[in-house]
Every structure is written in C-alpha cells, then in structure tokens.
Amino acid sequence: MSRYWSPLLKSLSPYVSGEQPRLPGLIKLNTNELPWGPSEQVLKALRGAADDDLRLYPDPDSSALRRAFAAAVGVLPGQVFVGNGSDEILAHSFQALMQPAAPILFPDITYSFYPVYCGLYGLQQQAIPLREDFSIALEDYRRRNGGIIFPNPNAPTGLLTPLQHIKTLLQNNRDTVVIVDEAYIDFGGESAASLIADYPNLLVIQTLSKSRALAGLRVGAAFGDEELIAGLERVKNSFNSYPLDRLAEAGAVAALEDHDWFVASCARLVNIRDGLLQSLQAMGFEVLPSAANFLFVRHLQHDARTLSEALRERAILVRYFDKPRINQFLRISVGDEDECAQLLQALPEILGSDAL
Amino acid sequence: MSRYWSPLLKSLSPYVSGEQPRLPGLIKLNTNELPWGPSEQVLKALRGAADDDLRLYPDPDSSALRRAFAAAVGVLPGQVFVGNGSDEILAHSFQALMQPAAPILFPDITYSFYPVYCGLYGLQQQAIPLREDFSIALEDYRRRNGGIIFPNPNAPTGLLTPLQHIKTLLQNNRDTVVIVDEAYIDFGGESAASLIADYPNLLVIQTLSKSRALAGLRVGAAFGDEELIAGLERVKNSFNSYPLDRLAEAGAVAALEDHDWFVASCARLVNIRDGLLQSLQAMGFEVLPSAANFLFVRHLQHDARTLSEALRERAILVRYFDKPRINQFLRISVGDEDECAQLLQALPEILGSDAL
Structure with a gap:
C-alpha cells in the first residue's frame, strides 16, 4: 500500500495466473496451452510482417482481422470486436456492458478473473452455485441481475452447457447482457455465435490462445450485435487506440485462414484427451466429462494437493486450486502424446508409494 | 447508444486518433511516426521469436524487458512498469494513481487523451492554460489537485519544460502523483527519470513508438518509485495478466539494446527537424521551438485549415486541430530528407497561389 494509491486500487484483489x-x-500441464506450436502459415506471416512498416501505427480498427474472424465464425465484420487477448475484452465488456444497479451473476466455480473485474469496475456480484455434478444450473440465473457471464465449456471443470440451454436463458433474460466466454469451445462445443442475430444482448468471446496455439500472441475477439460491438469500440477508444500490434494482427489473420491446420490440430488434441481420460479412470480417478483441452480430476484415495506436489517433484506441473468444493481436484492440461505418456508413467509410482 | 450500454459508457467521449x-x-506527416524503420537488430529478434514458443503465454512480469528498460534509462528493474503502448500505461495510471477527491490538472493544450481518461475513471479535471508563448506555466499547478499530468516536450506544441522547473513543481507538490509523459523526450530533452529516487510521487512514462520507430509494436514503460510501480502492477493484474505478447517483448529488448542505432537515428531526425524549421521560417511561418519530432507552425497570412487541405490535395498529410487557441496551427511530423524536400517544394506553390 502507498499513500499515492487511489481508493479503488487499495480495494482491488488482483487475479493470480498459473505460474510460468x-x-x-x-x-x-498447468495453463491450458496447446502442446504444439501454431500453423507454419502463422510463423511465415509473422516473419513477413517484421519489416520497416513497424514504424507506423497499426490499423486502429483492425479491419483485416475483424474480416478474418467474421469469415471464420460466420458473422459480419461489424459484429466483431478484437482485443489484446480475451482478458482485455472481458475487462472492456464488464466496464461497457454490465449494469451497476444489480449483481453480475456467474458460477461459484469458474474463471476467477470475473470477480476481479467486478471489483475493478465497481460492480456488485453474486456467485451462483454449480449443481452437485458441477454443471451450470442456468435456471438459477433467472433473477434480477446487471449481467450474466459464464464460460462454455466452463473452466476449470471442462463441462459443456448445451446450446439449447443457453437459448432458453436468453429467452428469459432480455434486459441485460449475457456473455458466453468460449475460450475452449473449439475442443468439443458448438459456438453460441450462431445466436447473436436473434439475441441483441448476447456477447460471445473467443481467443486464439488455446485452439490456435497462440497464447504468446495475445489475440481475442468478441461477437455480438453491432450495438454491443459499438459499445466495446467506444470503451476501447477511451482506453487505448491501438491494442493490437502489427505482428499480432498479421499472425492472427494467418491463423484464422489456415482452416486445415486448425481442424487437424483440434482433432489430434481431442483424441489425446479422450485417451488420457480413459487411462486416468483406469487408475481410479474420477474425471469430469471434458469438452476442453484439460481434464478436471480427483482421486478418491489421494489428496489433490499432495498429488500435485508429488507430480511437481517429477517436473510435471498441473494446476491445483485451494478453493471450496474443488480442493480435491486437479486441472490437467492435455499435453502431447509424449507428455501424456510421461504423466501416465509417473502417476502409478505416486499412487503406489502414497498407498503404502 | 444502446439500452445495453452501461451508464458510464453512455457518458464517454472517446479519443480520436490521427487518420491512418x-x-x-x-x-x-500527421501522426509523429519516425520516417524510417527500426533497428535491423529489432527485425532480426522478431523473426527469431516467431517460433513454436508462441503457444506459451508470455512472461506475465516481462522481466527481461523491464531489465532492458532499467539499463537503458538508469533505474532499477523494480522501478519499471511496461505496457501495451504508453496509452495503456496512461490509462492504468489514471485509474491507479489519480485521486478522485480533487481535480486532475493538465495543460489546456496537450494530449487530448487525458480528459478522456478522466471521464473513463470518474475523475474531476481542470485544464490549466498555457502561457501566451504556449509554454507550460508550472507555477499555476500549485493548487489543490488529485494528480498532475503533462507531456514533456508538450504535444502538439513541441515545447520543452526545463527539468529544473519540474523539480520545483515536485518540491511544492508532495501529496499527489505527478506524471511526466515523455513520449518525445529523446528528440531534445532530458528525462525526469533521474528524479524518481528523490520524489516518490513522480511517474515518468515513455514509449518505443517514436524514437525507436516502433509505433506498430505497442510498447511503453513507466518509471517511478517501487510503490507506484507496485500499484500499476496491481491494476494491470486486475485487467490483463499478459498485456505484452512474446514478439513485442523480444523486439523491444532488442530495440533498447541497440544504442548505436538509437543515437544515430535521433541525431539524424533532429538534424532534419532543425533544417525544416529554418526553411519554414524563411517562408513566413512562425515555428514554435521544438524538442520533439514534429513542428507546430502557423502562417500569419494563411489559414491553417486551408493550408492543410491544400497539402492533402498534394498527398501530404499534416495534423490540423479545430480547437480554441490552436486552430491557426498545423502540426507537421518531421519526415525523412526526401519527404521534407517534397513538403518544402509544395508549400511555396500553395502559399503563392493562395496569395493571388
């Protein structure tokens, strides 16, 4: 604390990201990055964009990138907003589109940045408990609110909420914005972007950090009615005119255009994930059904924190959350074939020695 | 306007950047970019960083880049904050370090993003008139305030405030933060970063967009007491854990390390600027003394807007501000030798025909 800090700053509880x-x-296997690098087309585009034009500001409207997202997702360029990672877009969305008059609703177990944004922008919040099976109970969101947000699939559970349930929520919640945070949608879900024409209060947020293997490039996008997008543009233009650098734009366009790489990469990841799931179950883990690039698991005979520490001693990092309801779970990012094999080799040693 | 916009969003007046x-x-010659590309070392570093590691999140603390800034500026790494362009850092600084209880003070003629940030974060503001000669009257800032900010050199005037005057201001203003925005300092000023050890309420902000020819890479930095930096880290970690992508970090480190390129490039720019100044004066322009990479000029016989439009017809863009006190001025970014020659060739034609 410093006497020069603003009152708001003193009140903040910042987000703590997974260690790097x-x-x-x-x-x-602790931060849900893809286990292999991005499309070679992306690397080519990045090298090509490393030229003297870097002296010039980027296009403040990111027009080329918005067109590329629109084509990839099947919406209009005017229905696309882009930002410096989906976290920046989430922040802008909370400030621009959430209403302070009533609490923002989100699951009790979810991406832990949501309550931080409420604190940053002076919004009330109310955590809605997941069901016993950790699925999101959207019927519990039919109450007075200043906005609703949840990831689909949810993190860190990996569980998918069916699109039909989201549609029902939207039909019953017309007065405030509903944000569906689709960071992991490409690993097994159907995007709600197909619904934005019907629901002017729906904002869908995606990222290139996971399924495009570009966590290091910081590019995200939001899809919604043109008035919601105009609102995000307005807050962005009151914050930073040029959030995406020229290289990020060039690489992101190339990533969105390489459809073949994307399809093959997602299929490979899903295949490894499903194999890993079965192997873990065979070792006595309970594994939540995952539509993401990670598994959320617990072992009935073994303490989760102890397990994570034992893995760490073997140079395997997984994510442990010391939080109510999930402090017996581990979130394990799906690695490549070799990394998963090493995990599956280490675990029996740990489970065996622990059981002695 | 949309019924889904937050009350704050509806009240915003976003910044309007120069056209691109x-x-x-x-x-x-309208957005103060450097007329030539960055150091070849930067391009090499960027191409080298375009690899499979892009799948991984960047270092959330940008440790390597903070060390490089610290070495370049002569401060400690813990006295350095980095961000996605100096605009993002300005935004965080207003939210983290400005106090809402009293007005934020800044010059009446200055970077027009400052009042936007006040609006974005609910801060009061008071514009303090420049002197008749357009210099900043720091003695007028000795009044109750929630923070003070001004660029040095000022934009769009280009005038430098001597470091001794800033020191006097700091001696008389100990209770709130003073931000010196040094986007253009490398073209003729002495950085106030040398004062941060003595004044725990001083924050100095710089950018790689101008003197390092990297407007397209979006990298800025702030220097100040470790408690101010900790405050900025805190708000950054409540907004976006990874504002700098891996390429921006790699390129920025290389830029800061190529001292020879930097010194030669600044000297070349200053040489062109000083020649351009003399030529413009010979054509009847009044030119404010500039310590930046632009000139702020007016012609006593010619209307500024008319001049800017005539230049535009000849494919030369300069910046015109339709604002009180400066609506007879043009801000002309210093181009390379060839661009300035073309400007100096076009102007007599315009001034001559206009005089007919």
Whole structure:
C-alpha cells in the first residue's frame, strides 16, 4: 500500500495466473496451452510482417482481422470486436456492458478473473452455485441481475452447457447482457455465435490462445450485435487506440485462414484427451466429462494437493486450486502424446508409494 | 447508444486518433511516426521469436524487458512498469494513481487523451492554460489537485519544460502523483527519470513508438518509485495478466539494446527537424521551438485549415486541430530528407497561389 494509491486500487484483489516457470525438461500441464506450436502459415506471416512498416501505427480498427474472424465464425465484420487477448475484452465488456444497479451473476466455480473485474469496475456480484455434478444450473440465473457471464465449456471443470440451454436463458433474460466466454469451445462445443442475430444482448468471446496455439500472441475477439460491438469500440477508444500490434494482427489473420491446420490440430488434441481420460479412470480417478483441452480430476484415495506436489517433484506441473468444493481436484492440461505418456508413467509410482 | 450500454459508457467521449490511410505515395506527416524503420537488430529478434514458443503465454512480469528498460534509462528493474503502448500505461495510471477527491490538472493544450481518461475513471479535471508563448506555466499547478499530468516536450506544441522547473513543481507538490509523459523526450530533452529516487510521487512514462520507430509494436514503460510501480502492477493484474505478447517483448529488448542505432537515428531526425524549421521560417511561418519530432507552425497570412487541405490535395498529410487557441496551427511530423524536400517544394506553390 502507498499513500499515492487511489481508493479503488487499495480495494482491488488482483487475479493470480498459473505460474510460468521456464525450466528445461518441465512438463507444463498447468495453463491450458496447446502442446504444439501454431500453423507454419502463422510463423511465415509473422516473419513477413517484421519489416520497416513497424514504424507506423497499426490499423486502429483492425479491419483485416475483424474480416478474418467474421469469415471464420460466420458473422459480419461489424459484429466483431478484437482485443489484446480475451482478458482485455472481458475487462472492456464488464466496464461497457454490465449494469451497476444489480449483481453480475456467474458460477461459484469458474474463471476467477470475473470477480476481479467486478471489483475493478465497481460492480456488485453474486456467485451462483454449480449443481452437485458441477454443471451450470442456468435456471438459477433467472433473477434480477446487471449481467450474466459464464464460460462454455466452463473452466476449470471442462463441462459443456448445451446450446439449447443457453437459448432458453436468453429467452428469459432480455434486459441485460449475457456473455458466453468460449475460450475452449473449439475442443468439443458448438459456438453460441450462431445466436447473436436473434439475441441483441448476447456477447460471445473467443481467443486464439488455446485452439490456435497462440497464447504468446495475445489475440481475442468478441461477437455480438453491432450495438454491443459499438459499445466495446467506444470503451476501447477511451482506453487505448491501438491494442493490437502489427505482428499480432498479421499472425492472427494467418491463423484464422489456415482452416486445415486448425481442424487437424483440434482433432489430434481431442483424441489425446479422450485417451488420457480413459487411462486416468483406469487408475481410479474420477474425471469430469471434458469438452476442453484439460481434464478436471480427483482421486478418491489421494489428496489433490499432495498429488500435485508429488507430480511437481517429477517436473510435471498441473494446476491445483485451494478453493471450496474443488480442493480435491486437479486441472490437467492435455499435453502431447509424449507428455501424456510421461504423466501416465509417473502417476502409478505416486499412487503406489502414497498407498503404502 | 444502446439500452445495453452501461451508464458510464453512455457518458464517454472517446479519443480520436490521427487518420491512418494506406495510400501509396502518401507523405504521412500527421501522426509523429519516425520516417524510417527500426533497428535491423529489432527485425532480426522478431523473426527469431516467431517460433513454436508462441503457444506459451508470455512472461506475465516481462522481466527481461523491464531489465532492458532499467539499463537503458538508469533505474532499477523494480522501478519499471511496461505496457501495451504508453496509452495503456496512461490509462492504468489514471485509474491507479489519480485521486478522485480533487481535480486532475493538465495543460489546456496537450494530449487530448487525458480528459478522456478522466471521464473513463470518474475523475474531476481542470485544464490549466498555457502561457501566451504556449509554454507550460508550472507555477499555476500549485493548487489543490488529485494528480498532475503533462507531456514533456508538450504535444502538439513541441515545447520543452526545463527539468529544473519540474523539480520545483515536485518540491511544492508532495501529496499527489505527478506524471511526466515523455513520449518525445529523446528528440531534445532530458528525462525526469533521474528524479524518481528523490520524489516518490513522480511517474515518468515513455514509449518505443517514436524514437525507436516502433509505433506498430505497442510498447511503453513507466518509471517511478517501487510503490507506484507496485500499484500499476496491481491494476494491470486486475485487467490483463499478459498485456505484452512474446514478439513485442523480444523486439523491444532488442530495440533498447541497440544504442548505436538509437543515437544515430535521433541525431539524424533532429538534424532534419532543425533544417525544416529554418526553411519554414524563411517562408513566413512562425515555428514554435521544438524538442520533439514534429513542428507546430502557423502562417500569419494563411489559414491553417486551408493550408492543410491544400497539402492533402498534394498527398501530404499534416495534423490540423479545430480547437480554441490552436486552430491557426498545423502540426507537421518531421519526415525523412526526401519527404521534407517534397513538403518544402509544395508549400511555396500553395502559399503563392493562395496569395493571388
């Protein structure tokens, strides 16, 4: 604390992201990055954009990138907003589109940045408990609110909410904005972007960080009615005229255009995930059904924190959350074939020794 | 306007940046970009960083870049904050370090994003008139305030405030934060970063957009007491964990390390600027003394808007501000030798025909 901090700053509880150690040989299954690099087309585009034009500001409207997202997702360019990662877009959305007069609703177990944004922008909040099976009970969101947000699939559970349930929610919630945070949608879900023409209060947010293997490039997008997009543009233009640098734009366009890479990469990841799920179940883990690139698991005989520490000693990082309801779970990002094999080799050793 | 916009959003007046047309042959002297590309070392670093590691999140603390800024500026890494362009850092600074209890003070003629940030974060504001000669009257800032901000050199005037005057202001203003926005400092001023050890309420903000020819890469930095930096980290971690992508970090480190390119490039720009100033004066322009990479000029016999439109017809863009006190001025970014020659060739034609 400093006497120069604003009253708001003093009240904040910042988000804590997963650790990013850079040790050689580390098997990093803790931050849901894709286990292999992006499309070669992306790398080519990035190298090509490393030229003297970097002296010039980027296009403040990111027109080319918005067109590329529109084509990839099947919406109009005017229904697309882009930002410096989906976190920046989430922040702008809370400030621009959430109403302070009533609480913002989100699941009790979900992306832990949502309550941080409420604090940052002076919004009330109300966490709605997941069902016992950890699915999102959308019927519980039919109450007075200043906005609703949830990820689909949810994180860190990996559970998918069917599109039909989202449609029902939208039919019953017309007066405030509903944000569906689709960071992981490409690994097994159907995007709600198909609904934006019918529901002017629906905002869908996606990212290139996961399914496009570009966490290091920081590019996200939102899809919604043109008036919602205009609102996001307005807050962006009151914050930072040029949030996307020229390289990020060039790489992101190339990523969206390489459809073949995208389809093959997602299929490979899903295949590894489903194999990993079965292997973990065979070792006595309960594994929630995942539509994401991670598995949320618990072992009935073994303490989750102890397990995560034992894995860490073997240079395997997974994510442990010391939070109510989920403190016996581990979130394991799906690695490549080799990383998953090493995990599956380490676990029996740990489970065996622990059981002695 | 949309019924889904937040009350704050409805009240915003966003910043309007200089236009970014992409016409071939255009002489673009309207947004203060450097007229030549960045160091070849930067381009090499960027191409080298376009690899599979882009699948991984960047270092959330940007440690390497903070060390590079610290070394370049002569401060400690813990006294450095980095962001996605200096605009993002300005935004965070207004939210984190400005106090809502009293008005934020800034010059009446200055970077027009400052009042936008006041609107974005619910801060009072008071514009303090420049002197008749357009210099900043720092003695007028000795009044109750929630924070003080001004650019040095000021924009769009280009005038430098001597470091000794800033020191006097700091001695008389100990209770709120003073931000010196040094976007253009490398073209003729001395940075106030040397004062941060003595004044815990001083924040100095710089950018790679101008003197490092990297407007397209979006990298800025702030220097200040570790408690101010900790405050900025806190608001950043409540907004976006990873504002700098991996390429921006790699390119920025390379830019800061290529001291020879930097010194030579600044010297070349200053040399062109000083020649342009003399030529414009010889044509009857009044030119404010500039410590930046632009000139702020007026012609006593010619209307500024008319001049800017005539230049535009000749594919030369300069910036015209339709604002009180400065609506007879043009802000002309210093181009390269060839661009300035073309400007100096076009102007007599315009001034001559206009005088008929």
